[in-house]
Amino acid sequence: MNLLSDESVDVGVAELEDEAISIIREVSAECRSPVLLFSGGKDSAVLLHLAWRAFRPARIPFPVLHVDTGHNFPEVIEYRDRMAERYDVELLVARVQDSIDSGRVVEDDSPRASRNRLQSVTLLDAISEHGFTAAFGGGRRDEDKARAKERIMSFRDRFGQWDPRAQRPEPWNLLNGRIRAGEHVRAFPLSNWTELDVWRYIREQSIPLPSIYFTHRRVVVERDGMLLSVGGPVVLEAGEVPREMQVRYRTVGDASCTGAIESSASNVDDVLREVAVARITERGATRADDNFSDSAMEDRKREGYF
Amino acid sequence: MALRIATAGSVDDGKSTLIGRLLHDSKTVFEDQLRAVERASKRYGDGTTNLALLTDGLRAEREQGITIDVAYRYFATPQRTFVVADTPGHAQYTRNMVTGASVSDVVIVLVDVRVGPTEQTWRHLFIASLLGIRQIVLAVNKIDLVDYDDATYNAVVAQVLDHAQRLPYPVDVVAIPVSALNGDNVVDRGDNTAWYSGDSLLGHLEGVEVDQRHDQGARLPVQWIIRPHGQEFHDYRGVAGRLTGGSLAVGDEVVVLPSGERTRVSAIDRGGEAVDLALPTQSISVQLEDDVDVGRGDVLVSASAASRPVVASEFEADVCWMTDRALEPNSRWALKHTTRSTRAIVTDIVARYDVETADTLPADRLVLNDLGRVRIATMSPLVVDPYESERQCGSAILVDESSGATVGALMIRNTGA
Secondary structure (H helix, E strand, O other), rough: HHHHHHHHHHHHHHHHHHHHHHHHHHHHHHOOOOEEOOOOOOHHHHHHHHHHHHHHHOOOOOOEEEEOOOOOHHHHHHHHHHHHHHOOOOOEEEHHHHHHHHHOOOOOOOOOOOOOOOOOHHHHHHHHHHOOOEEOOOOOOOOOOOHHHHEEEEEOOOOOOOOHHHHHOHHHHHHOOOOOOEEEEOOOOOOOOHHHHHHHHHHOOOOOOHHOOOOOOEEEEEEOOEEEEEEEOEEEOOOOOOOOEEEEEEEOOOOOEEEEEEOOOOOOHHHHHHHOOOOOOHHHEOOOOOOOOOHHHHHHOOOOOO | OOOEEEEOOOOOHHHHHHHHHHHHHHHOOOOOHHHHHHHHHHHHHOOOOOOOOOOOOOOOHHHOOOOOEEEEEEEEEOOOOOHHHHHHOOHHHHHHHHHHOOOOEEEEEEEEEOOOOHHHHHHHHHHHOOOOOOEEEEEEEOOOOOOOOOOHHHHHHHHHHHHHOOOOOOEEEEEEOOOOOOOOOOOOOOOOOOOOOOOOOOHHHHHOOOOOOOOOEEEEEEEEEEOOHHHOOOOOOEEEEEEEEOOOEEEEEEEEEEOEEEEEEEEEEOEEEEEEEEEEOOOEEEEEEOOOOOOOOOOOOOOOOOOOOEOOOOOOOOEEEEOOOEOOOOEEEEEEOOEEEEEEEEEEEEEEEOOOOOOOEOOEEOOOOOOOEEEEEEEEEEEEEOOOOHHHHHEEEEEEEOOOOEEEEEEEOOOOO
């Protein structure tokens, strides 16, 4: 089966674009004060590009928010600032370090600690501080079994929590953004996209990505079946031997818990070929945070995670 | 375009197992997902790998062995791309079944061959009929547990086909004997049902044709007005929305409803790029020749449309009631229809549908999971079509004004025109 030469597949991506743009416009109209969550990863890159296409030739009518764990890949921060300029959009940054300094969260000081989970508090504080009523996220239902259950417009209570047992019905994708003070909604325009769709769209629209999505040489250490970048938040433990390898990242998250994969894919076409034959999901291959337990994503989502 | 499928049927009929089997046997399950399911199967005490855990992703679902909310899965074969909504069987989660089924092309109704159709089977068939889903697959499951007996299978099929005649809107039922557990007739035909001559479930889904009803003429419910700042776009005004009902071309005459003002389309953009022609389901923005009054909630309609929607503030609708609080006459709600939100009064409960007999009964209230016919009056006039001819302008939701919860799914029927 050759997916890449099949024209009907490109029609599929165009239809996903129509759906996503319609969601972005609808949520923007229903909820007075939206924000777009931008991580610098490929899904948020696609989301930002879609927001730009939804309102052209006008500007994107809402800001983008980056939750900065302080454990970043430098390439991603540089990319984030470049994209804010490219799309002429207001960039807000909420720092986990500020939440730690103000005592809102306490940093786990064990050697393998990740700030990934602390992000939820920083995010909810930023939503509350700016009075955002809706937050666009790049989450996709094919990523994880808890995300597979989530509505396009997902209601959060005053505590920022998601209650998977009491989601609002969403017949005909008629989006209901009605909230009371202190509540907000998360909206997922890429709900029905797969990893392959995202890469096809990146190719079709020539969307720039951080360089770490493509092959490069990097000193990594293998830990729990994952290749973690040495330096920064990842500290070598006794007996661990770092190696220089030819790798790329399949997802981009907090540097302390995002793994690289061995790959020689140097451009989008190479990556598309790689993804089309992949036998492991992107989060299974690259995210220590999801593999922590069977319901790790559900637990974090309940607390207000992206 | 992907084929959208929803599962339906009673609890324990094996819906999630069937979808798990479909994904597994079509080789669209990733290795780490399968390993995780194998680990979880051991933890929850299943002797063999429980394929239902591929879609029952919530902790409460895994602990109780049931499906609470819709799970969406995506897979492709060389013939077709599929979106599967695995929906819950419990009556208390009917609202989630309606969510999953409302946008589907095909509904797979599972029946346990040993038990035969249950109240939930009839309820889900009735909902599929109301939702206008024509293509129904009757998957008669657990055929292995009756030793692949064709007489037992035929009796179940006859009962369902007979009932289908009485549904309010027509459905085409295709029956397939399957064993979700063993895989018979799911992806491969297998050797155990030599008496069955049809396709496997996947074979049927790969070939099934769905009617794209876009013959009413273009309707563009307005979501947003694009107004760029700056001299370059001084007079630019883009009327943005998602097209339905028919195609729209530059130069077409359009009517703005409810006002009735007429103008012509001077330009169409899709994703900010100019196109001459837009097709149904595309997200577009159009510029108009004249400076007419048009805003969010209005609908642009092609002047040459085969049928025009009606401007109405009173109409009848079928309703799926989805909350604990009963629906009573003269109750007040918020209502969302296309891109317009307004307030509504349910003036009358016209009838309740008995899903087991498909009879229409008199009623003075509807309770959780009831299906019925109501009469509605709205504060602002709406631009409506009968649901059976145009789904976007024919559907609406009722919202509880105090909690914000979505409480009713409406299919507009009698527009009074």
